[in-house]
Amino acid sequence: MTPPPTDTIVAIATGPGAGGIGVVRLSGPAAVRIANAVCDRRLRARHAHHVRFRDEAGVVIDDGIALWFAAPASYTGEDVVELQAHGSPPVLRQLVARCRALGARDARPGEFSERACLNGRLDLAQAEAVADLIAASDARAARAARRSLEGEFSARVDALAATLLAIRIHVEAAIDFADEPLDTLGGEALRQRLDEGRAQLQALLAAAERGRRLRDGLHAVIVGPPNAGKSSLLNAMAGSERAIVTELAGTTRDLLHETLRIDGVELTLVDTAGLREGGDAIEREGMRRARAELARADLAVVVVDAREPAAGLRALAGDLEAVPQQIRVHNKSDLLPAGSLPATDGLAVSARTGAGLDALHVRLRNAAAGLDAGEGAFSARARHVEALRRTAVACHDAAGALQAEQLDLAAEALRLAHDALGEITGRTLPDDLLGHIFASFCIGK
Numbered sequence: 001m002t003p004p005p006t007d008t009i010v011a012i013a014t015g016p017g018a019g020g021i022g023v024v025r026l027s028g029p030a031a032v033r034i035a036n037a038v039c040d041r042r043l044r045a046r047h048a049h050h051v052r053f054r055d056e057a058g059v060v061i062d063d064g065i066a067l068w069f070a071a072p073a074s075y076t077g078e079d080v081v082e083l084q085a086h087g088s089p090p091v092l093r094q095l096v097a098r099c100r101a102l103g104a105r106d107a108r109p110g111e112f113s114e115r116a117c118l119n120g121r122l123d124l125a126q127a128e129a130v131a132d133l134i135a136a137s138d139a140r141a142a143r144a145a146r147r148s149l150e151g152e153f154s155a156r157v158d159a160l161a162a163t164l165l166a167i168r169i170h171v172e173a174a175i176d177f178a179d180e181p182l183d184t185l186g187g188e189a190l191r192q193r194l195d196e197g198r199a200q201l202q203a204l205l206a207a208a209e210r211g212r213r214l215r216d217g218l219h220a221v222i223v224g225p226p227n228a229g230k231s232s233l234l235n236a237m238a239g240s241e242r243a244i245v246t247e248l249a250g251t252t253r254d255l256l257h258e259t260l261r262i263d264g265v266e267l268t269l270v271d272t273a274g275l276r277e278g279g280d281a282i283e284r285e286g287m288r289r290a291r292a293e294l295a296r297a298d299l300a301v302v303v304v305d306a307r308e309p310a311a312g313l314r315a316l317a318g319d320l321e322a323v324p325q326q327i328r329v330h331n332k333s334d335l336l337p338a339g340s341l342p343a344t345d346g347l348a349v350s351a352r353t354g355a356g357l358d359a360l361h362v363r364l365r366n367a368a369a370g371l372d373a374g375e376g377a378f379s380a381r382a383r384h385v386e387a388l389r390r391t392a393v394a395c396h397d398a399a400g401a402l403q404a405e406q407l408d409l410a411a412e413a414l415r416l417a418h419d420a421l422g423e424i425t426g427r428t429l430p431d432d433l434l435g436h437i438f439a440s441f442c443i444g445k
């Protein structure tokens with residue numbers, strides 16, 4: 001990793017817009033000197049000083065509180081000073097400009113957290129959890145991000161990395177005794193340890209998958225044959241005319257994402273092109289996109305025409321196999337002849353009259369809330385899940401190589417597995433990727 005930086009950064013740490021209080025944060029070796037000049041007094045570490053902030057001419061910009069968190073016991077591990085002023089955007093901008101004139105430079109997005117990482121205050125997964133906590137859409141997601149921030153996820157990754165490293169050391173040692181059969185060198189115990197490690201990895205992967213969904217929210221995709229009323233249903237659920245509705249089959253081509261909030265739980269609902277054989281080039285591309293979206297779905301809302309549900313479902317069967325959860329919706333229930341029997345294998349709804357939509361709301365809400373992986377759930381990102389998957393593939397290869405007594409191959413596979421795990425916490429991540437990850441943070445974090 002790159003050596004710790006030597007310059008001093010400044011940014012507004014509070015959200016954009018006016019507020020009761022706004023905080024300008026400085027971090028770096030010159031933070032205290034700059035703050036002393038702005039505040040016109042010498043700050044003491046860990047003291048709250050009521051001060052006047054002044055510009056270079058000595059004119060008061062505002063008054064407020066200055067706090068110095070002395071290195072290394074600060075968020076970034078460097079000297080950090082927080083200048084708490086009134087939450088007035090022009091006041092905060094003037095404070096930043098004054099700090100800049102005194103030698104600080106504007107912080108890049110995520111640079112405070114990046115410095116915390118470089119100085120060993122947080123590992124990468126924890127720094128990402130800070131960003132996820134700030135962006136959390138509801139209390140569950142916030143709780144999960146807190147757990148990752150506290151190191152719950154990192155600790156499990158580190159424990160697994162330690163296990164794999166121990167196995168690899170054993171394998172490397174055995175390579176030096178290549179003339180002897182592996183079993184006389186503890187081969188059986190080695191295989192067993194690797195099996196245990198792989199079981200741990202599977203459990204961690206499943207937990208990270210749940211954590212990823214907690215972070216991103218439920219991803220529900222509306223699918224069905226053309227003209228079943230998918231777009232009408234999206235509009236009815238969203239309470240606005242988001243999607244184009246016509247009586248022509250094949251109206252929707254592009255994906256349309258809509259965020260819904262039901263009882264404080266956020267989820268994404270996606271409208272898609274109707275699935276059928278044939279269609280022109282545009283419609284076929286729409287269907288390709290629909291299927292790709294379905295492949296990433298947590299839940300499929302399968303919409304069929306209530307008058308001919310079986311035909312609709314038959315056409316979709318192959319597409320729905322891999323989707324973890326489904327809600328079946330028989331739409332256009334208003335067109336059923338009076339007195340016809342209610343559907344037993346799906347929710348009867350009418351996007352036109354609104355009948356049955358409450359029940360659909362409840363089902364969606366429950367599915368979204370069901371993502372809460374319960375006690376100990378932590379937040380994770382797609383990046384983490386992908387790294388864990390690569391770890392699993394490498395461990396699978398290592399197990400095969402051990403079985404075949406190909407120790408060189410086993411050692412190499414274990415090295416790859418260990419490196420993939422290290423990417424999660426940032427211990428084996430190339431610097432350019434590190435910068436890329438922090439660039440997605442907001443400024444002042």
Ligand SMILES: Nc1nc2c(ncn2[C@@H]2O[C@H](COP(=O)(O)OP(=O)(O)OP(=O)(O)O)[C@@H](O)[C@H]2O)c(=O)[nH]1
Binds near residue numbers: 227334
């Ligand atoms: N009577 C009745 N008509 C409906 C209902 N929902 C949709 N429709 C009508 O069915 C037709 C098709 O609706 P869309 O929402 O465009 O259907 P879609 O599934 O999105 O169609 P594609 O995008 O072409 O696949 C339109 O004429 C709608 O007005 C309903 O609940 N009852």
Ligand SMILES: [K+]
Binds near residue numbers: 249252
């Ligand atoms: K249509």
Ligand SMILES: [Mg+2]
Binds near residue numbers: 230
């Ligand atoms: Mg449509």
